[in-house]
Amino acid sequence: MADTPKRIQRRRTKGYRLPEGAVIEQPHLILNLGELAGKDLACFCPLPAEGEPDRCHAALLLSLANGDPDA
Incomplete structure (x- = not known):
């Protein structure tokens, strides 16, 4: 079973990288929640x-x- 998706706090520190597969929130994603x-x-x-x-x-x-369902 896959891990539950989670929110990741981005950092502005030198050398920080997002974990593989993480998505950066962008307004158009509201229209494409899938x-x-x-x-x-x-x-x-x-x-x-x-x-x-x-x-x-x-x-x-x-x-x-x-x-x-509680969202």
């Missing part, structure tokens, strides 16, 4: 504290793309 299904999504929003809900736009897109 392209995001099963993929990790990266943006610059800070990650939530442990136990806090993730209110980032990328987290919402991932929920919608992967059929989360």
Whole structure:
């Protein structure tokens, strides 16, 4: 079974590279949510504290793309 897609916080540090297969959030992806299904999504929003809900736009897109009924 594949890992659950996750949101990755992008870094602006020298030498940082996104993990293989990660997608950088772009506005046109809202129209093509199927392209995001099963993929990790990266943006610059800070990650939530442990136990806090993730209110980032990328987290919402991932929920919608992967059929989360609570999205």
